[in-house]
Amino acid sequence: MTRHAASTYGDREFLRFPDTSLTFAAADERSDRLAGALIDKGVRPGDRVAIMMDNVPGWPLSWLAILKAGAITVPVNVRYRAADLEHVLRDSGAVATVTTAEHAPHLPGTVHLLDALKNGTLRPTAPANPDDVANFQYTSGTTGFPKACMLTHDYWLRTARIAADQVRLRDDDVFMIAQAYSYMDPQWVTLLCLLGGIPLVVLPRFSASGFWASAREHGATLTYVLGTMPLLMHKQPPHPHDRDNRMRVVLCSGIQPDLHRTFEERWGTPWRELYGSTESGPDLVVPIDAEETVGTGAMGLAPPGKEVELAAETGEILVRGVPMMKGYWNHPEATAHAFRDGWYHTGDLGFRDSHGYIHHAGRIKDMVRRGGENISCAEVESVLARHPAVLSAALVPIPDELFGELPKAFLQLRPGHAATPETANSVIEHARERLARFKIPAYVEFVEEFPLTPSARVEKRHLLPPGRDQRAAPAIQVDKEQK
Incomplete structure (x- = not known):
């Protein structure tokens, strides 16, 4: 694919980083040399090779090089340390890790x-079979150790094409991305730009205060955001140049319905849902011109190649078709469980509206079971985050002898607000006005910042370290009755 893009688009700009710009031809040539260097180091077809780097040009070039060498890429989050890092490298069986000097001291193994791989021997590379595995893409789950989704070359190309069709890709587009490259979104966006011959602007990291300034600076017309990113941008003070941009579509997973129209009016561009998962790629898309979906929470319709059904009127979202992972590496039982009855079980609940659009209705696993009631963490988090003192919120279940589980809220405050019992009670009073009694958190704890997955979701397992009493200080009990 890089060869075709190089011959088709040649000297057009492909990758734009803060201090580097590479053409399609240059990226092809540099990834060829990296592939040769890896082969010189003993990498063979089918080997797993990890990448652990920040958002630097070497990340996408190494990815392309590993695939050109016939090997399988294992993306590694640069924030991983000790247990997470050991798990991914051991579980994947990676023969080596490509990295930069600042991360090398943390890495075991080869x-x-x-910088030492720049002058490899140029070799002809055999074209990959579409069904060959390209990535062991570890899921950025909020609980438990991640599992590797085996993603093929065909998976990646189909994912890129679906997104390109959704945004009606144009020759003058510029795509901007701010997620870590170890997450899948910058990877499919890279392929989308290879398909369309357009520049990809890669920001070092996501900055809520700097995102739209970067969009103006680079003339970005397309972007993709998810997780906490939209709300964090919305909480920035309005700027006189908010609408001074070239953006023509913002793709987003999880647009807050009551803020959807506000987003569009503030930044002057359509925001459209793209729903999917690492396991299954894009499952639902909302077309650019589907203005009737704004503010409804509709996640869209299945793209060509996909079928999406519901297990009940409001039930689990089930998916089959292509793209789809080949399964979880080293987890045949989890694979069989995920693909029961020939459908991939997403773990998300949904319902279908009168227009056929599917809406999200919570996560099956991201729930608190308080007595006989099920509490959607996402619903409570959304309400808590609307309090003026709250920047971000996470709800988790903690054990309780009487109720089985109780909801505990972790809160990150906006600057200027104190982490006091008075603030905690103010947030809870705000929630009581908007939620059923049983959904109100029993405990609140303040955090300076949240541990985030590469997809900007709170990594909840790090909020609940083993052996710690989640009711003890610094937790604040805010629901004395617990009924």
């Missing part, structure tokens, strides 16, 4: 510094 390490190849990127």
